[in-house]
Amino acid sequence: MFVPLWGLMVYLLYTPRRVNCPNCGVRVEAIPWAQGKSPLTTAMMCFLATWAKRLPWRDVGRAFGVSWDYVYKAVAWAVEYGLLHQDLSGINAIGVDEIAHKKGHKFLTLVYQIDAGCRRLLWIGEGHTQKTLEGFFTWFGKHRSAALKFVCSDMWKGYLKVIRRRAQGALHILDRFH
CATH class of the missing domain: 3.30.420.10 (Ribonuclease H-like superfamily/Ribonuclease H)
Structure with a gap:
């Protein structure tokens, strides 16, 4: 699921390639626009997490046609990303x-x-x-x-x-x- 455009839901349909490598075993192609097997793109997770700062999570889910669980996962991803990339230098x-x-x-x-x-x-x-x-x-x-x-x-x-x-x-x- 991608960020809505002009009020329309946008879905990306793509089948990642599976490779059976004799040295590494079975590998699945990494998708640059999503994290692991998440049905939400990274952009959609940022979008939902941003709206979740302003509205109740249930309302965000209703407004953008996703479940409360997806909003929760988007916020959890944003928090984890923020903690991993937090800059603590220069705090006075x-x-x-x-x-x-x-x-x-x-x-x-x-x-x-x-x-x-x-x-x-x-x-x-x-x-x-x-x-x-x-x-x-x-x-x-x-x-x-x-x-x-x-x-x-x-x-x-x-x-x-x-x-x-x-x-x-x-x-x-x-x-x-x-």
């Missing part, structure tokens, strides 16, 4: 915050890049503990952590301790919204 400022994601006290810790020219989510950790934020700094690495110039967070003591220990050279800015 980060923001740390938490959000409640379930009833009760179930939190996620979020770390954002908040540089002037780039604002993006860098990392998500389960929980609102010192260990969770330690996990971010371990993932981020000592060299990049030492290069941070600014860290913005709330005044929770657990965050303060970890930031003081892991980003010693950074100016710690307390978040005015807490």
Whole structure:
């Protein structure tokens, strides 16, 4: 399935060639416009993932004639691609915050890049503990952590301790919204 053109669904029908090599065994031709045996082209996965940022996934599926499962797979592919090609160089400022994601006290810790020219989510950790934020700094690495110039967070003591220990050279800015 390819990206719709003028509201019309576009399908590419192609049978990949199978080769029986005496040295390698049976091989199937790689298709440059799709990943493995996926019925969605790479362009269609990008298209669906982009729309999924703006609309509920069910609505994206209905609008473009695909199942919720295809939208999910497109988003999962986009996230995996983004993580594999993520550039973490030049990050000078980060923001740390938490959000409640379930009833009760179930939190996620979020770390954002908040540089002037780039604002993006860098990392998500389960929980609102010192260990969770330690996990971010371990993932981020000592060299990049030492290069941070600014860290913005709330005044929770657990965050303060970890930031003081892991980003010693950074100016710690307390978040005015807490």
